[in-house]
Amino acid sequence: MKNRVIRGIPVSPSIAIGKVFLYSPKDITFKRIKKKGSVDEEICKFEKSRRKSLRQLRALKSELKKLPTKEPVRLIDIQILFLQDPLLLNSVEKRIRNNKEAAAEAILNLLESLKRDFQEIPDSYISERYLDVKDVGDRLLKNLGEDEIEMELKGHNNIVVAERLSPTETAQMSVDKVSGIVTERGGKTSHIAIIAEALNIPAVVGVNGLLNETESGDEIIVDGISGIVVVNPDENTKRTFEQKEKEAERIQKEFLKHKDLPATTIDGYSIDICANIELPMELGFIKKYGAKGVGLLRTEFLYLTSESIPDEDEQYRFYSEIARVCSPDYAIIRTLDLGGDKVFKTKTKEEANPFLGWRGIRFSISNNEIFRTQLRAILKASSKGNIRLLIPMVSQVEEMIEVRKIVKDIMKELKKEGHPFDENIEIGAMVEVPSVCLLADHFAKVVDFFSIGTNDLTQYTLAVDRGNKRVSGLYDHLDPSVLKLMRVTVEHAHHNNKWVGVCGGIAADIVAVPVLIGLEVDELSLPPSFIPQVKNVIRGLSLKEARELLTQAEKMRSATEVREFLKGELLKRFPSLKNILLEVEK
Ligand code: PEP
Numbered sequence: 280m281k282n283r284v285i286r287g288i289p290v291s292p293s294i295a296i297g298k299v300f301l302y303s304p305k306d307i308t309f310k311r312i313k314k315k316g317s318v319d320e321e322i323c324k325f326e327k328s329r330r331k332s333l334r335q336l337r338a339l340k341s342e343l344k345k346l347p348t349k350e351p352v353r354l355i356d357i358q359i360l361f362l363q364d365p366l367l368l369n370s371v372e373k374r375i376r377n378n379k380e381a382a383a384e385a386i387l388n389l390l391e392s393l394k395r396d397f398q399e400i401p402d403s404y405i406s407e408r409y410l411d412v413k414d415v416g417d418r419l420l421k422n423l424g425e426d427e428i429e430m431e432l433k434g435h436n437n438i439v440v441a442e443r444l445s446p447t448e449t450a451q452m453s454v455d456k457v458s459g460i461v462t463e464r465g466g467k468t469s470h471i472a473i474i475a476e477a478l479n480i481p482a483v484v485g486v487n488g489l490l491n492e493t494e495s496g497d498e499i500i501v502d503g504i505s506g507i508v509v510v511n512p513d514e515n516t517k518r519t520f521e522q523k524e525k526e527a528e529r530i531q532k533e534f535l536k537h538k539d540l541p542a543t544t545i546d547g548y549s550i551d552i553c554a555n556i557e558l559p560m561e562l563g564f565i566k567k568y569g570a571k572g573v574g575l576l577r578t579e580f581l582y583l584t585s586e587s588i589p590d591e592d593e594q595y596r597f598y599s600e601i602a603r604v605c606s607p608d609y610a611i612i613r614t615l616d617l618g619g620d621k622v623f624k625t626k627t628k629e630e631a632n633p634f635l636g637w638r639g640i641r642f643s644i645s646n647n648e649i650f651r652t653q654l655r656a657i658l659k660a661s662s663k664g665n666i667r668l669l670i671p672m673v674s675q676v677e678e679m680i681e682v683r684k685i686v687k688d689i690m691k692e693l694k695k696e697g698h699p700f701d702e703n704i705e706i707g708a709m710v711e712v713p714s715v716c717l718l719a720d721h722f723a724k725v726v727d728f729f730s731i732g733t734n735d736l737t738q739y740t741l742a743v744d745r746g747n748k749r750v751s752g753l754y755d756h757l758d759p760s761v762l763k764l765m766r767v768t769v770e771h772a773h774h775n776n777k778w779v780g781v782c783g784g785i786a787a788d789i790v791a792v793p794v795l796i797g798l799e800v801d802e803l804s805l806p807p808s809f810i811p812q813v814k815n816v817i818r819g820l821s822l823k824e825a826r827e828l829l830t831q832a833e834k835m836r837s838a839t840e841v842r843e844f845l846k847g848e849l850l851k852r853f854p855s856l857k858n859i860l861l862e863v864e865k
Pocket residue numbers: 577616711731732733734735736782783784
């Protein structure tokens with residue numbers, strides 16, 4: 280079909296046009312396990328495959344070390360550790376010995392059971408970590424000689440289209456052969472998204488129905504700015520996107536030139552623009568894209584990319600490094616925001632509504648040891664720079680009172696032990712639940728600042744699961760109800776002399792910039808590569824007109840109306856954004 284437009288989640292702000300390389304690793308099934316040897320033969324086969332896999336990964340690691348970013352190497356390290364984990368060896372060996380399974384069967388069965396464990400985890404960060412395990416499993420199977428999983432890319436301008444890609448598969452792609460990536464699965468925070476951004480490959484993930492619409496060799500457009508994918512574009516569409524691609528490149532370059540200018544409106548209103556960070560490899564992006572510091576460190580990643588729960592020392596080193604890189608600016612460290620107890624494989628029953636369940640601070644308060652270890656590490660690191668503490672998934676004032684009590688107690692402990700720390704460390708609450716907005720006046724008495732997380736605030740306000748594709752059309756952070764909740768929060772906070780930041784996805788949405796300025800929030804925190812363009816728009820607006828635009832937007836009935844209205848207004852002021860904002864009709 281000509282000109283088929285499909286939408287997904289934009290990952291890296293650039294565009295590519297090329298030919299589809301359909302990547303579908305052949306399903307490895309039991310049918311393909313040809314013949315089973317004796318128990319010893321199967322164990323020996325497994326061991327050989329494990330060693331071969333280790334050799335390959337080490338060789339790959341030394342290749343990847345040449346890349347400017349360290350994340351691909353870190354991911355390979357995780358896989359190497361997994362291959363050396365005695366738990367893996369024992370589980371496979373047990374299956375071969377006790378269940379009389381062939382080596383390949385044992386690996387497949389283990390993968391199946393791990394998959395079930397991971398799927399039970401509601402948090403997408405964690406459930407996506409199954410891909411690392413699966414990646415190692417596929418390599419082991421391949422090295423058993425039971426199947427072939429090859430990715431052979433010919434020529435240039437390949438757009439890799441896949442149901443999903445593992446971190447190693449992504450990292451293995453040679454950048455000169457792959458000009459874009461589109462996957463059916465994956466979210467903003469998936470490994471594929473992180474690696475694609477690190478390698479600067481235009482990518483769109485979470486594209487519903489992608490595989491039904493594409494065949495190898497099809498022409499395809501990947502727009503990592505708007506999340507649009509066009510299969511077999513007609514000449515007109517192609518020309519439009521080629522133009523957009525050129526223009527986007529030119530504009531991004533232009534924006535980057537001014538990345539270090541302050542984010543000040545034409546009538547003198549200034550706002551801090553900070554970076555959202557998940558991993559150590561992103562630290563280099565803070566200065567590269569002109570961020571003022573870190574407005575949100577999602578510490579979950581430190582736990583998820585470690586073999587076990589990171590100890591106080593490991594956390595302390597990471598947090599201290601962030602404080603050092605950001606200095607003299609601040610770094611806001613958010614405590615663990617895990618989605619459920621399954622993470623640590625405790626015996627608690629599955630939750631019927633995990634998003635309304637044991638998340639964020641609720642989890643931390645009831646896992647005292649994990650929480651205290653993290654708080655100790657953050658407090659100790661606060662002696663190395665300007666660190667602020669942020670608490671996720673708060674819904675009741677009592678939770679913040681409890682946090683303060685625990686922090687006070689830890690401070691006493693550290694004092695006794697002779698560790699220095701910032702006694703006046705600011706403690707803030709994430710605003711993700713509508714109750715916090717409506718009771719912000721009370722919260723303001725027990726917090727030093729607020730950080731609005733629109734990703735969750737939108738899902739809880741509109742009752743739309745942020746990860747459910749069936750209702751994703753109903754999800755938009757520009758809904759007037761969300762804007763009103765944000766306004767209430769800012770008004771109460773400012774009335775109590777508390778500052779407010781915004782660290783959810785709205786802060787990277789260029790169309791939303793006028794309303795965020797109109798709200799007079801004090802800080803925006805967003806993925807680093809989006810910072811130059813957001814700063815640029817702020818510098819071209821006045822606070823006065825932003826306030827007026829917000830007032831008009833709040834009177835509207837729906838997110839669609841707000842988005843259309845703001846887009847129109849933005850284009851009037853910044854005609855050069857036409858190519859960044861342009862979308863093809865569905
Ligand atoms: C948010 O909810 O907007 C937020 C920033 O937190 P996360 O995306 O990590 O849930």
